[in-house]
């Protein structure tokens with residue numbers, strides 16, 4: 001690791017951050033499922049099945065989000081300080097939706113829970129919709145830019161009174177956010193379809209996956225169209241000067257035929273295939289296709305945002321304050337040290353995978369809810 | 379570097395951090411300790427095959443789960459609050475915090491989360507032994523995550539293994555191992571985790587004392603107590619031992635904190651230890667008022683504790699503010715002068731670089747390096763700012779220590795009565811037992827008050843005062859989020875306490 005030069009390490013860490021981000025978006029099937037809870041589950045038993053099925057996974061999603069934040073802090077601290085300190089309100093609101101999520105599974109059905117089951121269900125719904133939407137809007141600013149300036153000591157001043165909320169009022173960012181919400185729902189429906197053995201729910205999740213795919217399409221198309229034609233923030237590798245470039249993201253896509261255009265197209269096809277196979281061929285494995293597809297799409301999005309001499313967190317207020325993987329990263333020593341630590345990632349993925357295949361060997365059934373000493377605690 | 383300082387914004391930002399951290403710290407110690415207690419209980423179940431141990435494990439596990447959820451809820455904000463409210467600080471330390479945080483995420487979080495799922499959902503899905511292993515891994519995972527965050531905290535108390543990079547105005551890591559094995563990090567880690575174990579044992583004492591008073595679940599209560607009090611005594615010994623080590627380390631690297639803990643205003647050779655006292659709240663640096671209204675002293679002991687040497691000099695607040703050349707103590711007054719020079723030279727360096735004037739830049743850099751150890755002092759306006767709130771630190775410290783000596787006695791007494799088989803008859807004693815977890819919380823929260831208030835005004839000791847570390851936000855914004863957190867966390871706490879008490883009333887299943 002020490003033998004890699006700084007720029008290689010920066011590229012490596014952008015990849016690692018992207019991978020964590022991509023896994024997170026895949027895992028928002030939990031949020032998607034929460035958004036669907038009130039529509040697809042009508043009886044108490046159905047609700048319990050859905051909540052218990054999601055309830056086993058919510059922490060995995062949550063932890064991945066925390067790791068995503070941590071990895072950004074670690075590898076690109078200037079992004080962490082600029083964006084969290086600057087776009088204050090958007091992050092605060094996102095955090096709030098995750099705070100209320102964290103207690104809801106555990107407390108929803110416990111006696112004497114102060115707020116009542118309904119409130120906790122609303123918390124889950126808010127997290128599954130508003131939370132995901134705002135995350136999408138925040139990621140949208142990777143392309144549309146924000147209003148901030150950095151001092152010579154790299155201290156941030158946010159130049160818009162919305163302090164981040166303004167991000168949600170750009171059509172592009174908003175569409176990106178809504179796209180993420182429907183994508184999460186597609187994934188949620190496919191996950192539940194795979195995880196629960198219950199005729200009615202299988203039927204409903206199958207329909208829900210398809211409906212939400214249709215709802216997602218217009219937003220996806222708009223985002224894609226804008227991405228192809230919009231001006232992008234290019235950085236001159238020799239001088240570090242940032243400038244607006246016509247069709248920058250289109251040229252990035254083309255410049256990265258594999259991890260740009262390739263991942264994007266294959267990813268989208270896989271997502272659609274996962275839904276189609278579920279809806280029309282009664283497959284129960286749609287989540288795996290759509291999940292992999294989602295990971296590829298997100299990797300492509302991060303690639304065109306950060307690679308190929310692009311500013312990944314641009315400032316439209318002051319172009320030269322824009323953040324690139326070159327100027328926002330940790331030092332060579334720190335990136336190299338962390339790379340040694342990151343060698344453990346495959347091992348971690350392996351045991352996570354192993355444990356879940358063990359726990360999910362048997363699908364969740366109605367009978368599981370009622371056995372003596374049941375594990376289904378929610 | 380410093381826009382005009384808005385003191386009220388700074389205070390609200392600090393209040394918000396204190397609020398969220400103290401709420402978080404209601405739940406974390408229980409996670410740290412209960413996870414190990416669960417592992418002990420389950421090990422006993424697997425070893426003996428006695429179903430009662432399984433019921434005991436499941437009962438405490440249920441309470442663990444309720445506590446864990448809100449621990450997670452209050453925890454996520456801690457990670458991001460560095461960025462939202464202390465963004466300048468985040469930039470300046472990002473290069474150092476990076477590695478511990480990455481390690482925490484990769485090594486600890488996933489261990490905790492993944493095996494947490496097995497622990498709760500796996501009773502009927504995995505083998506007995508794999509389940510037991512999972513319970514142990516949850517305990518190890520949660521305590522590992524405490525390690526990394528305390529390494530980060532330890533670094534703020536005593537920055538090591540780094541160098542300041544004037545080009546981008548941040549601290550950069552030079553030596554990971556130095557950061558990891560810093561004596562401050564290590565003593566804080568062991569003290570904090572063992573105090574979490576201790577608190578969890580007190581939690582069990584509280585619940586079981588109540589059962590015994592009510593005459594309910596008597597067998598289960600006694601079994602739980604036997605395990606918890608044994609673990610409690612061992613933990614208490616660790617807490618005392620590492621607390622002493624923490625104080626010694628503080629004396630070496632944060633002498634002002636130690637002076638505040640002891641209410642020592644004027645340094646002494648063979649300093650006495652104030653065992654108990656009422657401080658004079660009106661006392662200010664440099665005045666000649668009495669430090670205490672009432673005090674009970676143990677002669678010479680402070681010199682021994684602080685320096686492990688009789689006859690040694692322990693500096694007081696006034697020595698550290700105004701200097702004491704006789705004892706070789708440089709005062710904050712002098713450090714401020716040097717710090718201002720460092721800042722001045724840094725600005726010159728920046729300017730010269732902008733103008734591509736290499737000669738001036740090199741000279742400014744050399745002058746800067748000479749004084750850079752005092753960089754943080756340059757941002758202070760007066761030497762008196764380096765003095766933390768002495769009464770608060772003093773009382774917190776003494777409360778913690780007094781309670782720290784009481785707890786092992788409590789555990790020992792319970793074990794004694796268990797051995798005599800007459801614990802159920804000690805009504806007055808059990809009533810005290812019911813109180814014990816609350817006393818534990820007082821000690822534990824006081825500990826953090828000592829550690830964090832005691833190091834004011836520093837975000838990074840000597841290098842970065844909190845006034846520079848903060849994000850440039852308006853007071854109103856920070857006030858709004860303060861109250862949002864206050865409302866949401868209080869609401870969730872009420873829910874948690876009610877759910878918890880209900881579950882305790884219900885007792886273990888099938889009894």
Ligand code: HEM
Nearest residue numbers: 566569573618621622624625628779782821822825826829
């Ligand atoms: C037995 C006597 C004890 C001594 C001598 C002692 C000493 C100390 C000292 C010196 C510190 C400040 C360390 C620093 O910031 O430099 C500290 C912090 C702390 N103490 Fe204690 N303590 C004792 C008992 C306890 C007990 C009983 C608890 C809780 C149950 C506790 C919990 C804490 C916590 C949570 C902290 C903050 C974390 C840290 O700085 O390590 N302590 N203690």
